[in-house]
Amino acid sequence: MKPSRRIAAILALATLIIAIGYVALSVLQRWEVLASGVLTLSVLVVAAWYVMTRRGAIRAIAAVVGAAALAGFVVVMVHSDTVRVLIVGLVLAGISVAAARYALHSDGPLPVTAAPPASRPVLLMNPKSGGGKAIRFGLAERCRALGVEPIVLAPEDDLRELAEDAIAGGADLIGMAGGDGSQALVASLASRAGIPFVVVPAGTRNHFALDLGIDRQDVPAALDAFRDGADVVVDLAEVNGRTFVNNAAMGVYAKVVQSTDYRDAKLQTAAAMLPDLIGPGAAPPTLEVTLPGGEHVAPGQLLLVSNNPYRIGQLGGGATRQRLDGGILGVVALTVASAAEAERLTALELSGRLSRFEGWREWSARQLEVRSSEPVEVGVDGEALVLEPPLRFVSRPGALTVRLPLRAAALRGSTSRRPAGNAATVAGLWQIAFGARAAGRENGK
Structure with missing residues (x-):
């Protein structure tokens, strides 16, 4: 990592703290302005970090929240006749956002070597x-x-x-x-x-x-x-000898994929079926897996095994893998035990924070066995299958050479150098600035 990115991360955190401190000291005698000013400025900066580094629904939500926070901060400062505080606060916030943008971006494309042309x-x-x-x-x-x-x-x-x-x-x-x-x-x-x-x-x-x-x-x-391509080596994964490049899902997603409507209307079918499938009244599949510590557990409403771990924010999409050459499987299990838990799951799903749900477990393994007393419905890379147990999952490290367009190969190489967990959060910037790993909640590990 370039030293300039580390400096930028420190600057981003420092200017946010200075901006909050400056606003607080400037309106110290007016608690209502103090509270609203500090809150809206903090939300504005953090939302801007998310806009720069996230995709999909999370980015859109952050943009809306950031715009609302900006409007709120301006209104509070103007209404309280503290225009000077408004200007200084926004300047410091701008510096923090710009520094965070530089700190969280990749180091740029890597030089790659073009592959020899194919004869056929x-x-x-x-x-x-x-x-x-x-x-x-x-x-x-x-x-x-x-x-x-x-x-x-x-x-x-x-x-x-x-x-x-x-x-x-x-x-x-x-x-x-x-x-x-x-x-x-x-x-x-x-x-x-x-x-x-x-x-x-x-x-x-x-x-x-x-x-x-x-x-x-x-x-x-x-x-x-x-x-004009370049070769990169990635992993494949298998379940009972069948190869998959993304994931194999049992439970909720497998039921969705088995639906006759799924192939013609994937998102609509998933949206219509998920509430009934993840609710506490839904009968979970009869599955059993062994956690890394040796504990045998029933995974509940969802068991997802992926070719390298995903960073999952929402069940409906938005999950990505930072790398495809780690030589491991990612495993996620979800259990919803009550109506209250179902409501909390929905709230965390909408905000992209599924990993904070109490019934969420995730870990990694080089191989995994899933046991069941009956044939198991599985969605393998979106294809509906029914497999006989036990289901044996294995990672095949470096099994596939993918030829990418040169630009995609260069960008992929630069992205793979980013430390895991570099999200647009205070923890992510702290990791870049001081080398500490962002604290992530990973059950069963």
């Missing part, structure tokens, strides 16, 4: 994935222009057979344009053949692409990996 690159594509993205973006035509052989799945085709035939026919670089389930299948075959794999985010959510640093909104840009 192939891209398989599912024309129905993601509402027809492969067709909409003209991926087959773009492939031909790059010298890549496009293989478009027909309704009667078997993806595994097509991929195996392409590899047997001499493909030395193979890619998949489709959802995460298709990515996992073709990635497993590329891993077995020892050839690089290209991820083209033409599915619905494309979480694997997200955590690799690929721009999911610019689908054609992912094809740059065929022309």
Whole structure:
């Protein structure tokens, strides 16, 4: 880490403290102005930190909260005739925000080495994935222009057979344009053949692409990996011999995935089913796992096993993995025991703080066995399966070589150097400034 980032983190924390102290001393005799001024200024700065470093709903909520706090601070200071305090307070707050922005950003792209060109690159594509993205973006035509052989799945085709035939026919670089389930299948075959794999985010959510640093909104840009790419090595995970790139979920999410409506309306189906599935009256699956300390527990309404640990803020999305090469599985178990706990879970879900829920456990392991007295419904990278117990999960460290566009490879490398837990919080800045690990709540570890 650059020393300048450490200095910036110290400056961000120091100027926030100075700003709060200055406001407090300036209006010390007026308790109502003191309380409201210090509160709104503190909320403003912390909300700005979140806006700079978070994504999705958390960022949007922080932006709204920050705007409200700014308006409140201005109104309080102007109404109390302390314009000088307003100006100085905002200047100090601005310095704190700017310093935090620099401290929390990555060290910049790493230099990467371009991979040698492939002699026979192939891209398989599912024309129905993601509402027809492969067709909409003209991926087959773009492939031909790059010298890549496009293989478009027909309704009667078997993806595994097509991929195996392409590899047997001499493909030395193979890619998949489709959802995460298709990515996992073709990635497993590329891993077995020892050839690089290209991820083209033409599915619905494309979480694997997200955590690799690929721009999911610019689908054609992912094809740059065929022309001008760099190789990175990542892990795969397996459950009973089936490969997955993201996660395998039992309980709540597995029930959602099993729904006949899920494939056509993923988010709507999840939103409609989750309240009944996570409530205290819901019957949890008959599962049992062993915690790292040796304790046997029933995981409750949700058990999630991921290819490297997620940082989960919300059940409905927003989870990311800082790295895909840690050689471990991430495990999350959720138990909701009462109506009061269900209400608290909902509140923490909305604020992106699920890990603070008392029924939340998370840990990491290189392998995991899940026991049950009956077949287990599992959502594996969004695909609905029913597997016979016991379910044996293992991590396959460094099993897959992914060829990324050069820019994505450089950005991914710089991001992977950031210490775990660098969130836009006081704890995150403290970690950068003084080298202490941010205190995170991790049950069962």
